[in-house]
Amino acid sequence: MRIDIISVLPDLMRSPFETSILKRAMEKGLAEVHFHNVRDFATNKHRQIDDAPYGGGAGMVMMVEPLDLCISKLKSERHYDEIIYMTPDGETLNQRIANKLSTVENLIFLCGHYKGIDQRVRDLHITKEISIGDYVLTGGELAACVLADSIIRLLPGVLNDEQSALTDSFQDDLLSYPIYTRPDVYKGLEVPKVLLSGNFQAIEDWQHDEAIRITTERRPDLFEKK
Ligand code: 6GU
Structure with missing residues (x-):
C-alpha cells in the first residue's frame, strides 16, 4: 500500500512512521508513506497558499490552485483508490472504515488547515471526507496519522501475530x-x-x-x- 499525505506541515507527521510497528512496516516494504508540502506547489511570487474567504469572515482558506496542482501531479503518476480530505466535517472514523481502506492500493490524505480548503478542491478531487471524532484539532495532520496507523496495522505481515488484529476491540x-x-x-x-x-x-x-x-x-x- 502507498499513502501520499498532502499538508502544510509535513514534519509534524514524520515520527509516527519512523517508530516501532509502523517503521517496521515501512522497512519490510508493506507500506510506503510519502509527504508533499503544499508550499512547493505555490504559484505566486510570495509562495502564497492561503487567502481570505470570499464573503468575509474570520480565518484563512487554503487556495485551490496549489492543492489542485499537487493532487493532479500525483493522479498523473498512478491511480488512487480514494482521495481523502481530513476534516471534522467528515464521516467519523471507525473500524469498518479502516478495514475497508486497508484493502486498497493507493490513497491520498489531504490535511486541512486554517478555516479549510476552497470548495472547488473538494468538487474536483475529493472522494471521501474523514473526521477522527467530534472535537476540533489545529489541522488534519494528527488525524491523518491516526487514520494511517489504523490502516497500516491491518496490512498482512505488519503485526507479528496475524491473529492479533482479528481479536482487537471493535473488530x-x-x-x-x-x-x-x-x-x-x-x-x-x-x-x-x-x-x-x-x-x-x-x-x-x-x-x-x-x-x-x-x-x-x-x-x-x-x-x-x-
Ligand atoms: Cl480530520 N481535522 C481537524 N482539524 N480536526 C478534527 C479532525 C480532523 N477530526 C476530528 N477533529
Whole structure:
C-alpha cells in the first residue's frame, strides 16, 4: 500500500512512521508513506497558499490552485483508490472504515488547515471526507496519522501475530475482555482462576462473557448498531 499525505506541515507527521510497528512496516516494504508540502506547489511570487474567504469572515482558506496542482501531479503518476480530505466535517472514523481502506492500493490524505480548503478542491478531487471524532484539532495532520496507523496495522505481515488484529476491540463490535500476565497474585489481586485452568473452552467462554459485560457497561451503543 502507498499513502501520499498532502499538508502544510509535513514534519509534524514524520515520527509516527519512523517508530516501532509502523517503521517496521515501512522497512519490510508493506507500506510506503510519502509527504508533499503544499508550499512547493505555490504559484505566486510570495509562495502564497492561503487567502481570505470570499464573503468575509474570520480565518484563512487554503487556495485551490496549489492543492489542485499537487493532487493532479500525483493522479498523473498512478491511480488512487480514494482521495481523502481530513476534516471534522467528515464521516467519523471507525473500524469498518479502516478495514475497508486497508484493502486498497493507493490513497491520498489531504490535511486541512486554517478555516479549510476552497470548495472547488473538494468538487474536483475529493472522494471521501474523514473526521477522527467530534472535537476540533489545529489541522488534519494528527488525524491523518491516526487514520494511517489504523490502516497500516491491518496490512498482512505488519503485526507479528496475524491473529492479533482479528481479536482487537471493535473488530467484532465488542470491547476487550480483561487480560493478565505473571505474577498470578499481585498486592492481593488474583488472576481469575479460569485463566490458569488450562481449559481452553472455559477460557474462551469467560473471555466472551467478560467482553459482553464490559461492552454493556461502557458502550451499549455498540450493540444498538448491530
Ligand atoms: Cl480530520 N481535522 C481537524 N482539524 N480536526 C478534527 C479532525 C480532523 N477530526 C476530528 N477533529
